[in-house]
Amino acid sequence: MGVPDEKIHPHATGAAAKTVAQHEQPQDLVFYAGWFCPFVQRSWVVLEEKGIPYQYKEVNPYKKEKHFLDINPKGLVPAIEYKGKALYESLIICEFLEEAYPDHTPHLLPSDPFERAIVRLQLDHVSKAILPAFFRTLQAQEKDKQEAGLQELYSGLRQLAQKVKGPYFLGEQFSLVDVAIAPWAVRDYILAEHRGYKREDVGNGWKEWAEKLESRDSLVKTSSQHYEEIYGRYLRDEAQSEAAKATRAGRVIP
Numbered sequence: 001m002g003v004p005d006e007k008i009h010p011h012a013t014g015a016a017a018k019t020v021a022q023h024e025q026p027q028d029l030v031f032y033a034g035w036f037c038p039f040v041q042r043s044w045v046v047l048e049e050k051g052i053p054y055q056y057k058e059v060n061p062y063k064k065e066k067h068f069l070d071i072n073p074k075g076l077v078p079a080i081e082y083k084g085k086a087l088y089e090s091l092i093i094c095e096f097l098e099e100a101y102p103d104h105t106p107h108l109l110p111s112d113p114f115e116r117a118i119v120r121l122q123l124d125h126v127s128k129a130i131l132p133a134f135f136r137t138l139q140a141q142e143k144d145k146q147e148a149g150l151q152e153l154y155s156g157l158r159q160l161a162q163k164v165k166g167p168y169f170l171g172e173q174f175s176l177v178d179v180a181i182a183p184w185a186v187r188d189y190i191l192a193e194h195r196g197y198k199r200e201d202v203g204n205g206w207k208e209w210a211e212k213l214e215s216r217d218s219l220v221k222t223s224s225q226h227y228e229e230i231y232g233r234y235l236r237d238e239a240q241s242e243a244a245k246a247t248r249a250g251r252v253i254p
């Protein structure tokens, strides 16, 4: 028996569909992706930014088919196969791409070790503070819990935005901090429509940064339509994804 999340639109649409069509040929790097997934979009953005040759393969991660579990035992997208070897976890894939393709620019990590560490600190903040608050706000059913989630989200985003040099996190250089948060800037309209979220209420220039991120070419080229269909299940707290279950149980997002 399947889970309700299995019933998703089967492939990318809009600008992302064109990008998928350009990446059907076999390559050393196979990108296992779900068109709808913000974690996928992180790695996809890096592939597109750097112009790395890749073959796009659409996976429905809710089906947990054996061939996919062999690649990622966690059964989550994104995952890659690189020269026959498997790797998963969006940010780990992003860093792998940065290191495995040193001649492909832009470089998304600064060259100075201290600056690199600062970028990683912010990635940690996105994972531990911002994303859990985003999911909590999305899934909360009671008004007071939605409001509490929203305030946590504002606080997490505010702390991050405060450090933005502009127009991107490190200034002119587009970096992994931008990559890590951008897919949620693309999707925050869902919270605006259903949870009273306003970019302006974050402050510290988040609105301007979010606008810059969502309009960047690599984000536009990897964005589809139909996100509402996916997020409807989260908004009703019916989603059975690992992230949704973890959020419901007060656990860390896997």
Ligand SMILES: N[C@@H](CCC(=O)N[C@@H](CS)C(=O)NCC(=O)O)C(=O)O
Binding pocket: 034, 036, 037, 038, 039, 040, 061, 062, 075, 076, 077, 078, 088, 089, 090, 091, 240, 241, 242, 243, 253, 254
């Ligand atoms: N920490 C993982 C999260 C990936 C993730 O949660 N992907 C979702 C789709 S957006 C997935 O594959 N869900 C399948 C499931 O929950 O069963 C990463 O950063 O790659």
